[in-house]
Amino acid sequence: MLIYFLDMFGTAVFAASGVILAGRLRMDPFGVVVLASVTAIGGGTIRDMALGATPVFWITDTNYLWVIFVTCLISMMIIRRPRQIPWYFLPVADAIGLAVFVAIGVEKALRFEASPMVAVIMGVMTGCGGGLIRDVLAREIPMVLRTEVYATACILGGIVHTSALAIHVDSTVATMAGIITTLTIRLTAIRWHLSLPAFAPRQ
Amino acid sequence: MLIYFLDMFGTAVFAASGVILAGRLRMDPFGVVVLASVTAIGGGTIRDMALGATPVFWITDTNYLWVIFVTCLISMMIIRRPRQIPWYFLPVADAIGLAVFVAIGVEKALRFEASPMVAVIMGVMTGCGGGLIRDVLAREIPMVLRTEVYATACILGGIVHTSALAIHVDSTVATMAGIITTLTIRLTAIRWHLSLPAFAPRQ
Amino acid sequence: MLIYFLDMFGTAVFAASGVILAGRLRMDPFGVVVLASVTAIGGGTIRDMALGATPVFWITDTNYLWVIFVTCLISMMIIRRPRQIPWYFLPVADAIGLAVFVAIGVEKALRFEASPMVAVIMGVMTGCGGGLIRDVLAREIPMVLRTEVYATACILGGIVHTSALAIHVDSTVATMAGIITTLTIRLTAIRWHLSLPAFAPRQ
Structure with missing residues (x-):
């Protein structure tokens, strides 16, 4: 129930970024x-197509739309x-949406009997896919691929989530652990402008 | 039958734009x-993938190819x-193809028991998806997202189509009403260069 | 077995290009x-989605990942x-991966009862799809659409493959004939910088 509410919140935040x-x-x-739609539901749509979970989620539950x-x-x-909105509102809201989307992607993949590794990938896809398509349509190099620990936060959150399930932690607790991990890493990265060193071949 | 003929016509026109x-x-x-192929069948392919209508339409009916x-x-x-073709030929042909594609998308979605709202979205996806992928591949900001009432015409056509069905209008008549709505709006927009005011935040 | 090994080799080479x-x-x-992942498994993923072969291949066989x-x-x-790698290493390895991917796409499509023409298209999609998505994400006009006889080599390889099957050649031989055709054409094109004349309307 809380997850469903957070899912709708994430949908709204991602739509707003579109x-x-x-x-x-x-x-x-x-x-x-x-553009708002592809950002909000693009990642989950690709996830469902790849899993064979069709019709995809927003066809069966039109609340998303x-x-x-x-x-x-x-x-x-x-x-x-725009001046009435504090600068940190959007990145923080985006981080919450991202963390929830990753957890939802992980859970849906596991429900379709995917392995833990695939579940993590589906989590990353759910969280990052929409923003990636949004940036491609807007003809920018996807922020997701460049920004400070964005995909990285999703991967670590997904690993915590699936690892907790692997050691038989209660499902709700595992979900929350995953969400909190993704969220904490993203917020930390936003607050102190952390980023991984770019990989680049020597010139 | 007429619809099938128009569908092939639309496929040809969209391919030509590619x-x-x-x-x-x-x-x-x-x-x-x-590029011609993704333009002509890209929208319908994504629609079929999302609906779970696989194998997608051009696999089962190779006439499209x-x-x-x-x-x-x-x-x-x-x-x-190029001088032998009057300037209005391509936009008018494109409008016909677009109107037919929207109607086909709406019908296919309803056959898969989608709600009317989802059916309208599937119509828009069928009509606009191919052109969108074409422009992404050609590295342009998709015309579909910028041009004078393009997606708008599709949405209104789809709404007329599904509304007519909701009040139990005969299926063929409803389809025709949808096609004519989309077509009329597009042709009007082309003829008088109508466009919706761009939405932009105050600087 | 050899095919599976070559498939993994192709996956590695495509990932490296990402x-x-x-x-x-x-x-x-x-x-x-x-970026490495979409390059290596993007084409096959779209193929499986279109065929309705879900969950897609890398979900059921995580060796790819x-x-x-x-x-x-x-x-x-x-x-x-980079200086330790001879210049021709990557193009030649890429050509091998491409040839194998085309053959795998053709076979998978036929296993799903696609017609020969669709099988050829699925082969091209498997071979070229990943590189196409990679270039779109990197905001370049896809190399696949421009380079010397790249898609062309895939199409001819696919045609040889399906034609051989149509005249009841042994399945393994047909596969090998397809792979060798694609590979030979690509290597020839790389060696002598062959390219088809660009199609362009008279100015």
Whole structure:
């Protein structure tokens, strides 16, 4: 129940990040809705397609779509007064959404009898996939691939989640442990601008 | 039957738009075929994957592929004499293809017991998905997200289509109403260069 | 068995090409893994989604993922001394991987009762899909669509493969004939810098 609420919260936050990018690209209102949608449900859609969990989740539960539409309406109004939002609001909200999405991806994969390694990958895909498609559509090199410990936080959160399940920790506790791990790492990275050293061949 | 004919027509038109873009990027002949194919069948492929309608449509009915190949051959010859084609030919043909694709997407989704809202989204996906992938591959910000009432026309066409079915209008009539709605809006937008005001945050 | 070994070899080579591009874009280590993964398994994933062969192959056989991870580790170390690798190593290895991937795609499609034409397309998709997604993520116009007879080699290899099966050649022989065709054409193109004339409309 709490997870479901957090899932909707994550959907709203990811949709809002799509709206913001659409605004910068001066898209028309329906372009905004499209970009918000792919950001919010793109990752989970690829996950479900790969698992064979079709029809994909937002076809069977249309609440996701309603959350996206309402988010688009609200954020198109709020965004015109960006100064009223504190700078840390969006990254922190994004970190919460990310952490929840990873946990949901891990759980769904395990329900489809995937191995723990695949479950971690499905978690990363659920968390990072939408933002990745959003950036591709907006013709930017995906932030997910470059930003301070973004995918890294997802991977570690997923590993904690599946490891806890492997040693027979209670399912809800394992989920929470995964969420808290992803969230803590992301918030730490945001607060102190941490980043892994870029890998680059010697010139 | 008429729908099937129009579907093939739409496939040909969309393939041709892929050929034109490939020509501008100076691709080799098989790159041309690839770009034409993703434009013509990309949207429907994602729709079928999301619905779980696999194998996807062009695997079971290879007529789509033949139409694409023949279109590539013909349009590679015609395109060398672009002056012989009136300027409005391509946009008008594209509008017809778009309107038919939306209707086909709506119908397929309903056949898979999707809700009306999901059906409209599947219609938009079928109509706009191919052009979107085409532009991503050609490294342009998708026209679909920027152009005058393009996605908008699809959404309204889809709403008319599903609403007509909801009040028990005959299925063929509902389909036609949807097609005509999408087509009329697109043609109007093309003729008078209408566009929705871009949404952009105040600087 | 030989095919399976070559498949793993192809996976490693494609992953390495993702690592190299990631290095040029100065991604962090996990961005490297993501780019390597989409390059190595992206094409086969789309193929399986389209065929309805879900869960997709790397979910049921996690060896692919291990090969990718190990390749990332090794190539991040080797790549710092690029001068020790002869220039032709990567293109030749890539050609071998490509030829094997095409054959595997053709076979998988036929096992799912696709027609020969669809099987050829699935072969091309398996061989070229990953590199295409890699280049889209890295914001380049896909090399696959531009390079000297790349997709072309795949198409011809696939045609030889399916034609051999159609005249009842032994399955293993047909596979080998397809692999050798793709490989020979690619190696010839690499050696003499062959390319098809670009198709472009007269200005």
